[in-house]
Amino acid sequence: MDPTDVLAQAAAQALIQVAATEAWSAYRPRVAALFARAGTDASARLDRTRAALTAGGQPAREEGRWEAEFGRLLHGHPHLRTEIRALADAMAGAAPAAQVLHSPGAQVGGHQVVSGRDSIVDSHNTSDNRRYGSLIGMVLLAALGVAAVLYAGPRIVGWVRDVGAATATSRVTPDSTCREWGRADDLTRRQVMLDAADRLGLGGYGSPLALPQISYQCSQQPDRTLLDVVRREGPAF
Numbered sequence: 001m002d003p004t005d006v007l008a009q010a011a012a013q014a015l016i017q018v019a020a021t022e023a024w025s026a027y028r029p030r031v032a033a034l035f036a037r038a039g040t041d042a043s044a045r046l047d048r049t050r051a052a053l054t055a056g057g058q059p060a061r062e063e064g065r066w067e068a069e070f071g072r073l074l075h076g077h078p079h080l081r082t083e084i085r086a087l088a089d090a091m092a093g094a095a096p097a098a099q100v101l102h103s104p105g106a107q108v109g110g111h112q113v114v115s116g117r118d119s120i121v122d123s124h125n126t127s128d129n130r131r132y133g134s135l136i137g138m139v140l141l142a143a144l145g146v147a148a149v150l151y152a153g154p155r156i157v158g159w160v161r162d163v164g165a166a167t168a169t170s171r172v173t174p175d176s177t178c179r180e181w182g183r184a185d186d187l188t189r190r191q192v193m194l195d196a197a198d199r200l201g202l203g204g205y206g207s208p209l210a211l212p213q214i215s216y217q218c219s220q221q222p223d224r225t226l227l228d229v230v231r232r233e234g235p236a237f
């Protein structure tokens with residue numbers, strides 16, 4: 001993916017993460033001001049996104065719209081790239097610590113919101129749940145017993161295979177090739193990338209933009225070592 005598109009995606013994800021939280025009041029003016037510098041009034045669009053998410057709307061739809069908005073902003077005004085990256089990092093860092101807000105009456109995960117925050121009550125008929133709970137439990141227990149008898153052998157083989165794969169993943173180091181690094185899970189790839197940056201004395205690789213960028217560069221040169229790719233990329237974050 002093009003680095004500009006990577007940044008647009010990261011900015012959109014960070015905006016959606018923070019839009020339904022109490023931190024929104026701190027970041028909405030900053031986003032609006034950034035677009036205003038490019039001659040775009042994004043205030044109404046930001047308010048619609050906030051309303052949709054707090055009412056239980058689909059985050060993926062809003063994220064797609066903002067990815068396109070940030071993409072146009074970046075392509076049309078590349079001089080704003082550093083500020084967009086800083087804002088994306090700030091929003092991504094603020095979202096996990098902020099409290100999620102939902103509108104009263106919104107349906108979230110099969111529950112109905114009864115306050116302005118994330119207090120919820122079960123919207124299903126609890127008497128029906130109690131009536132059928134025991135029967136469902138017995139059926140599930142019987143099904144699990146049959147599955148264990150029929151599939152114990154293949155599942156044990158699969159478990160052994162997974163253990164072998166996990167062991168191979170644990171051997172990935174900054175000196176591994178990009179091809180080997182790319183086969184590891186996201187958590188392992190991120191840690192090994194940070195190890196490479198630490199070895200080279202490079203900062204900024206804790207940014208959410210670092211892993212997508214290094215993954216893109218590695219995909220273009222799979223036989224180079226991860227350490228070499230990080231060295232060539234330098235302190236870009």
